[in-house]
Amino acid sequence: xxxxxxxxxxxxxxxxxxxxxxxxxxxxxxxxxxxxxxxxxxxxxxxxxxxxxxxxxxxxxxxxxxxxxxxxxxxxxxxxxxxxxxxxxxxxxxxxxxxxxxxxxxxxxxxxxxxx
Numbered sequence: 700x701x702x703x704x705x706x707x708x709x710x711x712x713x714x715x716x717x718x719x720x721x722x723x724x725x726x727x728x729x730x731x732x733x734x735x736x737x738x739x740x741x742x743x744x745x746x747x748x749x750x751x752x753x754x755x756x757x758x759x760x761x762x763x764x765x766x767x768x769x770x771x772x773x774x775x776x777x778x779x780x781x782x783x784x785x786x787x788x789x790x791x792x793x794x795x796x797x798x799x800x801x802x803x804x805x806x807x808x809x810x811x812x813x814x815x
Contacts, residue, residue: 706731714791728756
């Protein structure tokens with residue numbers, strides 16, 4: 700399966716307000732992806748979005764607690780409503796060992812699947 704170049708992707712990143720999530724978001728934005736930053740820290744997310752935009756990148760913040768299934772459902776629905784798709788989802792909250800719902804997307808589909 701051939702994947703889109705990073706600069707043509709919508710990338711959703713949980714845990715995007717610090718650490719691995721923040722680094723992943725900044726790198727993806729630097730390489731041209733449209734990044735959707737997800738975290739509980741709305742003020743921090745907004746600062747990051749402004750910094751990415753100031754550098755010419757494209758970013759959108761969504762405040763959510765990914766351990767709350769309703770929040771995850773809302774994020775997925777909002778991303779699909781705004782962007783029409785999720786090309787890549789990076790669930791840093793899960794990678795960091797925090798309890799959370801994992802966002803998965805079947806490639807070539809606009810229908811997300813969730814696993815907790």
